[in-house]
Amino acid sequence: MSAPDVAIIGLGRIGLPLALSFADRGLTVLGVDKDPERLSAIAAGRMPFQETGGDELMARVHASGRLRTTDRVADAAQADAIVLTIGTPSLAHIEIDLRDIRSALDDLLPHLRAGHTIVLRSTIAPGTTEFVAGYLERRRSLRSGEEVFVAHAPERIAAGRFLEEIDTLPCIIGGVGSGSGERVARLFEVFDAPVVQTTPVQAELAKIWANILRYTTFALPNLLMMDCEQYGANVFDVIDLINRDYPRGGMAQPGFTAGTCLRKDFAFSEERSNAPGMLLAVSRVNESVPNFLVQGMKRRATGGSLNGRKVAVLGLAFKRDTDDERDSLAHKLVRLLERELADVAVHDPHVATPTQPLDDALRDADVVVVATNHSDFATAATLQTLAALAVDGCLVVDPWNCLGSGQVFAFADELALLAGSPGA
Ligand SMILES: NC(=O)c1ccc[n+]([C@@H]2O[C@H](COP(=O)([O-])OP(=O)(O)OC[C@H]3O[C@@H](n4cnc5c(N)ncnc54)[C@H](O)[C@@H]3O)[C@@H](O)[C@H]2O)c1
Structure with missing residues (x-):
């Protein structure tokens, strides 16, 4: 041959x-x-x-x-x-x-x-x-x-x-x-x-710094999301105020920022950094988003606990519309929820890991978290299924604003008003 x-x-x-x-x-x-x-x-x-x-x-x-x-x-x-x-x-x-x-x-x-x-x-x-x-x-x-x-x-x-x-x-x-x-x-x-x-x-630096730029760009709205919770502000409103008709705006949207490349490539600069810890701090911001969401759920839960509550996690992939779960923060979220003794149900239409059908995951859920902004979730059908199957007063956690509520933490009755017009 x-x-x-x-x-x-x-x-x-x-x-x-x-x-x-x-x-x-x-x-x-x-x-x-x-x-x-x-x-x-x-x-x-x-x-x-x-x-x-x-x-x-x-x-x-x-x-x-x-x-x-x-x-x-x-x-x-x-x-x-x-x-x-x-x-x-x-x-x-x-x-x-x-x-x-x-x-x-x-x-x-x-x-x-x-x-x-x-x-x-x-x-x-x-x-x-x-x-x-x-x-x-x-x-x-x-x-x-x-x-x-x-x-x-x-x-x-x-x-x-x-x-x-x-x-x-x-x-x-x-x-x-x-x-x-x-x-x-x-x-x-x-x-x-x-x-x-x-x-x-220069080729090595150009590659890793392109990823560092993205990782840092997304850490800013994630940190802002946490600041907004602290000050009782709405992160989506604040981002709109930053960006609207402002030539020096450009703040990205919050979400789970991870995946096999972003989570590790910053370390290739950090290992010999001239500003040790700076990119590590960026990483810690992005890595803390699942815990921020869990703490927000607990604050809003009756009795301040998720023990025995059903939490439906929508999405396991690290990124929209892929089946790649490597280094996904959705897995970290599931682990944190399990440590709160929550009853976790997961649905993802793309990944190889076996998950439940959407209806089963949402049925009787006390909390629904959009962990990945898959296109399938940004639909009127998802909102309608959620409204029909989750418990009355269900908490919906959506850092992506995938469902269009314009709130990171919303209650299902607020979302019901939107059932005909989901976000992008
Ligand atoms: N996945 C992405 O989106 C992406 C994008 C740009 C750059 N990269 C970079 O490309 C590289 C590869 O990433 P990936 O996502 O394809 O990784 P991967 O883990 O999907 O693939 C690596 C493959 O190499 C094989 N392998 C490892 N050691 C081997 C050996 N000694 N002999 C033979 N096979 C071996 C593994 O079995 C695996 O199939 C990484 O450096 C990554 O940072 C990845």
Whole structure:
């Protein structure tokens, strides 16, 4: 069998759509993953998670035979170009966890040869690309930029928009030495997106700071939401006052701000911060929203307790209309509610975790919390079902204003007035 054009190591939510997209552009691709379930789903031509347009793309590539898979990282060395799309979590020490990347590199090392290109597509802490180049030189005496080519080409798509954004978002490439950037640009030119060449550390900083910007942007309305509760103000009114016809407004809306990227990427700056604790504080604001909601529920509950009360949680995914539950604050909310001895019922139409049907979750609920702003929830039907099935005087907690009450904490009779006109 001839050598593949490109190998992708790590067939997760980033690596698999990328492997399929390369194959769809006519490249032969070797996909590598250590997860046998993932490999068997791909072998059967089945997407192991939701991605818009993913099923159709998978069917096309499966029929073409251009994507082969293996569980041996060493096999990736058959291809001249090797792309790493492995997870890069953050350790509890506020430090990037490079173990999976290191393990893949160690498996590759004996098989590397002059001419190989290694692309770090994973999100990484500043300095990691130069570390990888140095590691190859120390262990194999291969000089990056001359004998092997190493670059960071950060993945910047949002899950659910992969297939659209791979062709539109500028592809940042930070190559080590003189030759690396050009090699990697040639690989990615099968996509329509413009290529922007830079240094490795600038590519690393641009990627993580784009996520830090979002994480911080959402912490502000979340903190404001808590201040509003303290002062007896309505956060949605205050945000409207900030933004309305004001050229320097732009306050975002509150909600659960989390997910696998935002919750960890700030740590890649914080680990060597010039303002230690600043981004940690941003993280603590976003992380405290579930507890803020639980305390607000308790304050409004008869007897100040949720013990034995039925609480319906709508949504488990970390983001609207996805099935991705990783690092979702909805799970944290459920854990906190269980510690209050509440009787928790969960409904999410997207996720793989088994949940209850909407009717069952809402029936006789004392409290309903919108934890994820799925489009399915922002409907008149959801409001009507809630009004029909939850107890009279049910408390509705909706930091997203998904149901359109314009209040974080509202009572169902106030919402009943809105049943014909839910919010966006
Ligand atoms: N998910 C996103 O929306 C997104 C967006 C932009 C960037 N990123 C970044 O992309 C990277 C990958 O993220 P993801 O969400 O695809 O992660 P993921 O956990 O979904 O996928 C990683 C895959 O790598 C496999 N893997 C891990 N170590 C391996 C090894 N040694 N050999 C073979 N396979 C191995 C795992 O089994 C898994 O299937 C991360 O650095 C992440 O921060 C993710």
